[in-house]
Structure formats: C-alpha cells, structure tokens
Amino acid sequence: MKFAFNISFSFLLTLLIHVTVFGQQKDLDIETAMSKNCISLDKVSTQNTYNNRRQIMTSFSIEDFNIRLSPHDLTCTEILVGHFHCDICFNQIENSLTSYDGSKFYFAADLPAEITKECILLISKMRMGSFEHHKFLELLTTEKTD
Numbered sequence: 492m493k494f495a496f497n498i499s500f501s502f503l504l505t506l507l508i509h510v511t512v513f514g515q516q517k518d519l520d521i522e523t524a525m526s527k528n529c530i531s532l533d534k535v536s537t538q539n540t541y542n543n544r545r546q547i548m549t550s551f552s553i554e555d556f557n558i559r560l561s562p563h564d565l566t567c568t569e570i571l572v573g574h575f576h577c578d579i580c581f582n583q584i585e586n587s588l589t590s591y592d593g594s595k596f597y598f599a600a601d602l603p604a605e606i607t608k609e610c611i612l613l614i615s616k617m618r619m620g621s622f623e624h625h626k627f628l629e630l631l632t633t634e635k636t637d
Contacts, residue, residue: 530553530579544577546589547571547589548580549579549585549603550583551582553581556571567607574623575610575623588610588613
C-alpha cells in the first residue's frame, strides 16, 4: 500500500511540474508575441510621478499609425510615443488609452488619425498631460519659426 502511494505521489508531482512548466512557457510565448506588436520607449515624462508610460491598445496595425497627421507633419506613432509618452500595442481587440494612474478610456473614433487626435485631446485635459501638451505645442511653434 505504501509503495503504491509513493508511486502515485511521484506521478502526481511529476505531472504538476510539467503542467506548471507548460503554463510558464505559454506565458513567455504570449509576452514575446505581444512585444512584436508593441512600440515602446524607455523615456518617461519628467512630470510623471508614477514613473511609467501610458498604454494605448488599438485594433489597427503599426502601418495604419504611420500616417502623417496635419498640421503637425509627424506620424501618429511619432506624436503618441515620442511626445505623449504612450506605448502602443497593435492588433488588439479594443481601442483604449490607459493613463499613468491606471484609468482606462475607450476611444469613440474609429480611424488612426481620429484616435490620435482624440488621444491628444484627452491627454491635454489630464494633470500631467496638460504640461506635455503645452511642451508639444511649444516645440511645434519653435520648429515652424526656424
């Protein structure tokens, strides 16, 4: 009886280890696939007390966000990632923005240029985002006068 119990226990322990390893491998694969669909920078806003970046989820592809946005003459990606400290994950099931504090906002717009404009407007109304928006407009004004 004791021998059968030891074999059963060993079998269950081995099975548990394999299931755990399989689960971990699957998470790593998901993480790798996710990083291929995301654009991110290490740069964080100096005003950001949370020391993180905003997260944009979009159902569009990276190519869709590489259109130039008037009157800024920058791509949607350049604006959102470089100036408004957003990470963008493409080919997702939703179009949303998660702010520095974790608040989530869903976009009413359904085109990349419209999403970008809506995102800029939304961020400009945020406490730290208003400073970033001001710096962005100041930079554009300075570039146009040069």
